[in-house]
Amino acid sequence: MNRLFHVPLSPFCRKVRLVLAEKKIEVELIEERYWERAADFLRRNPAGKLPILRFEGLTLCESQAICEFLEESFPNPALMPLGPAERAEVRRLVFWFDDKFHKEVTSNLLYERVNKKITGEGYPDSRNVKAGAQAIKFHLDYLGRLLEERRWLAGDSMTLADFAAAAHLSALDYISDVDWNRNANLREWYAKIKSRPAFRSLLADQVPGFPPPPHYADLDF
Amino acid sequence: MNRLFHVPLSPFCRKVRLVLAEKKIEVELIEERYWERAADFLRRNPAGKLPILRFEGLTLCESQAICEFLEESFPNPALMPLGPAERAEVRRLVFWFDDKFHKEVTSNLLYERVNKKITGEGYPDSRNVKAGAQAIKFHLDYLGRLLEERRWLAGDSMTLADFAAAAHLSALDYISDVDWNRNANLREWYAKIKSRPAFRSLLADQVPGFPPPPHYADLDF
Structure with a gap:
């Protein structure tokens, strides 16, 4: 099962949760007490930040890198326009x-x-x-x-x-x-x-x- | 002439300058005293941030949005790999x-x-x-x-x-x-x-x- 390490009110985690749900990609949500800086957490993301997405063997960090990855890997439904100028505005x-x-x-x-x-x-x-x-x-x-x-x-x-x-x-x-x-x-x-x-x-x-x-x-x- | 509004030591402006130069896109560099918050500057970017790229009639803001725009519009030489996982790492x-x-x-x-x-x-x-x-x-x-x-x-x-x-x-x-x-x-x-x-x-x-x-x-x- 794919897993999203998150905290509920983080806007960065919420952005990724919305994109996952809109693209109907199921993940297990795991709350991570990031402020405790557990060794496993820091190994997954040395930046010490959430969200972290474990996805088919990959460990993906940084919310916008994750969103662009999901958009490139699962283009439907599209959450980015096609033209470079329109994408720059997004x-x-x-x-x-x-x-x-x-x-x-x-x-x-x-x-x-x-x-x-x-x-x-x-x-x-x-x-x-x-x-x-x-x-x-x-x-x-x-x-x-x-x-x-x-x-x-x-x-x-x-x-x-x-x-x-x-x-x-x-x-x-x-x-x-x-x-x-x-x-x-x-x-x-x-x-x-x-x-x-x-x-x-x-x-x-x-x-x-x-x-x-x-x-x-x-x-x- | 295309123009990049910038300040010399800003890392965000430097990133865009490097991408422009690597792709051999000529721009006029214009120093913007962003801290004076001139009306023209804030009209170009209501966020009050540099760099701002005026490019063929477009006004582009946010350094990473500009870099991705340049990569999509001028794919050679490539500054991004092709696979979604490799792009996520970049x-x-x-x-x-x-x-x-x-x-x-x-x-x-x-x-x-x-x-x-x-x-x-x-x-x-x-x-x-x-x-x-x-x-x-x-x-x-x-x-x-x-x-x-x-x-x-x-x-x-x-x-x-x-x-x-x-x-x-x-x-x-x-x-x-x-x-x-x-x-x-x-x-x-x-x-x-x-x-x-x-x-x-x-x-x-x-x-x-x-x-x-x-x-x-x-x-x-």
Whole structure:
């Protein structure tokens, strides 16, 4: 059986889980307490990061390398357009989320409020939480503007960019840190992606000590 | 004329410059004082990051999205292998450098010593410099181990992984922060990549206030 080593609220793990589910590739999910830095874990990925995908004898690391591997190996359904310019736009947005949004928002909100407690690093730093709560507004507005002219974030079809965005936003939604009333286009986009069968496993996640709010798993949120 | 907006010592810009030069794609290099956040710059890339490539009417952002675009549009000479598993290994190493090495080493050494002064943010924080000087040892050792079994970092041929690594290491070498005596395999690898014609423009870089050491541009370093 193929295995994905992950933690439930990690946006990088969620992105890979969404791609696997959308392509109907079954894997066993194994929670890895990455902060304990077990020898087996570091042998699989010397970078000390999740997700790690064990797939048909291969050990694959780095979420975007895994997603591109899955797209190349299982091209249907396609999560990347065919033209190089359109593909560059998908990747630009993936990195927007995995780098900029991650640094300005996810780290300041999710990691402060949840990860610090789980890993025993202590209490949230309120300055970081404030900075994250401020920064997410810019990002939600930017996504709203993109969606004024596009059905999906990178264009007319659903791509890895939508999954990267949904991975971060769904993890933040688990702790009620996304104001879905800020932009109607964005809310509509999230309702669309959230109702896909691939999303179900994410909506069923439960992190001990952090019960999700009722709207988290509600498709009519 | 196609244009690359860049700053000389940025490893992300250097990676793209190496790929462009290796594929013999001529561009005009334009230095962008990104920290001044000019309106034109932010219009080109709302993420406020470099490099930005203006290419035949397209505006391309995010270094890895640009590199993949160039690889797809100009497949010769190839900087990616053909098999999905081999491509995943290239991308794993690219992200190793652009994420892990960047955070643990480049930010702590180059950004503390050089960028802070250029952008007027003040003096280096000696704790960060110490942390970077400690962390680079682990990374040099890891690369040395990879090169015990491989001619190039990701396998038998030169790929984007080598350029990502060389982009970071060359920028650090500009400020004498790489101990090339630590590993003979790594030194040999760097001598090989440094002697490529694509590297010449990087070796000619001059940052005002930071003259490079004599060994920086010396192919027999």
